[in-house]
Amino acid sequence: MAERHIVIVGGGFTGTALAIHLARQGEAGLKVTVIEPREQLGQGVAYGTCDPAHRLNVPASRMQLSAAEEGDFERWYRQSQGYKQDPASRWHDGKLYPQRAQFGAYVAEQFTQAACLGKVTLTHVRDRAIALQSGKILTAAGKAFQADEIVLAISHPPPGLPRLLQPLSEHSGLIANPWRPGALAAVTAEDRVAIIGTGLTMSDVVASLQRQGHRGPIVAFSRRGQLPRDNLSGDYVSRELDYRQPPQTLRGWLHRVRQEVAQAAREGQPWQLVLDDIRFHGQQIWQRLPLREQQRFLRHLRPWWDAHRYRIAPQVSQALKNGQSSGQLKVLAARLSAAHGEDQDIALTLQSRAGGETALSVDKLIVTTGPAHDALLASDLLLSQLADEGIIQADPLALGILVDAQSRTINRSGAANSHLHVVGPAARGRFGELMGLPQVAEHAEQLARQLLMPDALARRCPVSIFS
Template identity: 55%
Template sequence: MATTQVIIVGGGFSGTALAIHLARTSSSRLLITVVEPRASLGGGVAYSTQEPAHRINVPASRMQLSGEEQGAFDRWYRQQPECSLDSVAHCDDGSVYPQRSLFGRYLAEQFAGAAQAYPHITLRHVQASAVAWEGEQLLLSNGETLQGDVLALAISHPPPSLPRALQPFSAHPALIANPWQHGVLDAIVPESSVAIIGTGLSMADVVASLGTRQHRGPLIAFSRRGQLSRDNLSGEWPEWTLAPQDVSSARQWLQHIRAEVVRAAEHNLPWQRVLDQVRVQGQAIWQSLPLREQQRFVRHLRSWWDVHRYRIAPQVSAVINARRQQGNLKVLAARLSEISDLGNQLQITLRTRDGASEAHRLDHLIVTTGPGHEALTASQPLLQSLSQQGLIRADRLGFGIDVDSQSHTLNLSGQPNARLFVVGPAARARFGELMGLPQVADHAADVAKHILQELQIAHAERCPPSAL
């Protein structure tokens, strides 16, 4: 019997989880190839960082490949030498927040374990980048060609997009357009003046990284609303049950959630428990909203949702709070109104929400406005190839790639491609809540199920039962 071949492009969490779920659930022979340029699988953008200040944003007990494995990573981490060596990871309530690279290592071990556990499955990692898709063949940067029955796109977040006002200064020595590039923060000396555009999770990571480099100079973080990511909840708290609600607008959902926060407070429960339940129902809520309401959410509420939903580890929060108390970190609700070249420095003028202007002379301006998802389909050669062939299209919200309810990509005419799938955050315009790890893990399991169903259909079409 011929071996069916599945190709997964991208070996971060989404791609690695998809490969493992396929191995666990397929009863047929499969060759699963993960195409990933990094030396190890599982890391991706999020978990390949070697920055000691970069920690997972939730307790280790909430990180897993599936709901049935709750606590598996926590148990694994507590057996690693890093657990005892990294005293900062431990919180007073007994929870641990490991460095992110440890979760990447855990995923790589899970992949290796799956490769050994299922003899009818062949799991392999090809260290290369995908260049183009031609027919049923994937062309790679190393010159190799892979044949596949199914192609799954586990595309990572694209690089940050440079705000228009900064584009003329893209080559300026004071501008750090992508702080995740290896070593770029090492050039920042402790006394230098720094501004960060963006105040979300990426900004929090940068502040924590600067802390490990003993930076103590003036630091400004600004964004249009000046909102910081909120702290995670510590300790054990009862679950909260949302009151039933059947509404079809973003505004009504906002009013309902606010009322639920008030109701929870009357029971001495914090707002985080309410938002956790909204997150659990997030995909159903999102898919119940018509497109115009989804667009309103993106325009008016998304930034507020993000800072409450995507919270920061207590260790990172402590660094930010300490710097604000010391007076050398200022967070502003402001926009960039002017920027000029001062040799190796930049001069910026910020216009605050109350109309005041502030001028700052900077040694470094760091961009943390987030990945450029609106340009995802043009961000790398494979996606350009698929776009040019009309096999994929951008979604209407600018989040990533348009897919159907089974995560098949949609072509230019809106028809699903039976053998082409998207797994992970690039599909979130359809599914909604698809950035947090539990939801991405569940999505990977669902996509694995849909892939196996498609392969069964294809096999039945090739080999119909003999007539009686």
């Protein structure tokens, strides 16, 4: 086999999973390089946290690199020191919800094992990709890597600061990125805290604050005040829906899902089973919807879908419930209408959905609105260069990068770049359901197979595409 080089830019879960699948499926002569500045691969935003309060949001049994390996992580975890040292990971129903860093360690170990298979040369370069010139990826350390195929696995830009908070960007009480290491260390035990956003990140923040002994009041708010729903407790047989005559509109799907949930309830089954099957078929549903219906979903239904789709570990859910029952945590359906810095305090004005106003004075304001996906292309030097030169472009939904059905990037002229792909959440504008781990792992596995197909192996990367 002729020598061939695939360069993966980004070594969080997505990029690492792709590298593992390439190493497992590839043949001698293939070289795979993952460019990732972190010391350990597989530790992106989700699995790079070292906070023991941050747990997997689904049971360990549902975390795997491919469908064929179902249960492998749970078996690995049960034999690890992490399991022995964390009895709280086992919930009352027997399901395991490990600390998220454990899954990151598992993925890193799988990478090491794949590298030892010997057929494929698998390398992690601790560096940051900053440019693409004449088919070569250039790095911050001045290295250059000639590539036959390039895969962008850059998914999660830093959180964006809401417009009303931008004048407070230098205020000592504003924590704009709670994922920054040590960000919550500035919160003292008695601080009055406000959190903008009520999703999974807010839940992690509250759990972290409780773990570090915070006793002060916490007000979490978002426009709808929706909290992540709980996972199922116990074991259920999956519920399969009929997709032979699917609705053609968003309104039709909403009506259908409500009907299915009501029918499930009449049969004594929980709503989660319905949403799980919708999620399983999410990509085909999404791709059948016209752009206007996709836009309507993002504008009107996305917060409701996210709250029901992205569920929460029971340990973290219990932390929220404890905070609410004690009165320490209040959750409001309200939007921010004003924010001012007052010496060490931050004064907020919240407008409720019912029309009333709430004035708050807090010591710390924490932003948990999530990554600014609409600013992905501007958040990274390599992506910025590719966008400026018209090699890539944002998708029309502002969720990530525009790609075709083969995950190839689309240039400014509307043509596919045959040797420049996207893997993972940055491609969800095309594929829809591409944020949860099973779908991301499946996408990585599919792209690996695609890159290793005989017709792909016969091609060489034309410099003109990347020059």
